[in-house]
């Protein structure tokens with residue numbers, strides 16, 4: 001697909017109305033346009049609540065008819081680009097008006113042109129109004145159920161900045177990434193905007209991309225050498241790779257064929273496929289012939305903790321999504337528990353910020369399954385993130401604090417370690 005604003009506006013519409021992931025749409029864009037497309041979309045999605053609620057209402061007094069709503073998407077893109085990117089204003093305005101003409105006729109072109117001209121004229125004053133407004137009303141509502149206003153505000157700050165790139169090493173003694181900062185938890189952190197393809201030794205399979213918080217679930221298991229592990233929702237395989245690199249024998253289950261194909265590719269690149277069995281199945285129906293020393297349930301969830309890397313989540317998730325995922329998680333953990341050998345461990349993790357998908361799932365599970373007990377989490381570098389129940393609860397702003405932004409922030413994550421009584 002060429003560098004076409006009409007296409008970009010339709011892509012934004014699909015993200016916001018149909019819940020299509022940005023990472024999926026990126027594949028339809030020509031390689032040479034992909035970097036620009038990604039930056040425009042990420043900037044627009046980060047700034048969308050501000051543009052929609054604080055910028056455009058100044059210039060649009062009448063409701064745009066539903067059948068011409070593509071104009072609104074053109075204005076979201078154009079507004080974000082004029083205010084927060086370096087593209088020359090005349091290019092933004094002309095290309096947006098041309099696309100509007102194609103999609104909604106001369107009226108559309110005039111309208112988009114007039115609004116964007118005013119945004120450009122008042123750019124300095126408008127930019128000064130943006131003082132940390134990134135979350136949508138729905139997203140705020142999810143967080144308000146569990147966190148005080150100050151905590152929500154602190155998390156919101158992280159929605160406005162690009163996340164650093166975190167790497168997990170296959171062998172910690174063999175670090176090819178001289179530029180990286182070694183975090184207290186062992187992940188290597190590279191500056192935001194680092195090109196993955198530019199990092200050495202990718203093809204040699206010495207590392208993989210994994211958020212520092214996501215890397216904790218397996219780290220907290222300690223020595224897994226020789227153990228039989230089941231990764232029940234495994235793709236794309238970040239945690240499977242950690243288990244294999246640690247010396248476990250792993251069965252990786254996932255419902256998604258395409259995501260399992262990515263897992264397979266990743267594990268082959270890392271040369272870790274020797275002790276791996278891959279099974280495509282619904283975890284709720286998976287019936288192995290024997291039990292496992294470790295069962296890892298990295299459950300499907302609202303993914304609200306990943307809003308820094310996936311800003312569309314800020315605009316697409318609702319309290320209902322959290323409720324729906326929590327109901328599935330309840331079923332999945334019951335199933336996972338049946339597959340743990342006596343004395344074995346069950347690890348439950350989600351990248352959700354909602355306690356309904358974390359703390360509440362585990363408390364309810366323990367109440368109905370007395371043969372499982374909580375093992376308090378103990379992972380170097382996360383001492384201040386252990387809750388009074390012994391869970392790990394990482395919030396984007398509480399991971400590694402400090403003045404250095406490179407060292408700060410991680411995906412929101414919840415982890416619980418449970419042990420089956422003998």
Ligand SMILES: C[S@@+](CC[C@H](N)C(=O)[O-])C[C@H]1O[C@@H](n2cnc3c(N)ncnc32)[C@H](O)[C@@H]1O
Pocket residue numbers: 232233234235236237238239240253254255256259281282283284298299300301
């Ligand atoms: C949070 S992601 C897992 C990430 C993975 N553990 C990693 O570290 O790379 C959740 C996964 O659950 C899978 N999934 C969703 N519902 C499932 C089900 N009923 N059975 C098995 N897998 C499922 C999804 O396809 C998705 O790959």
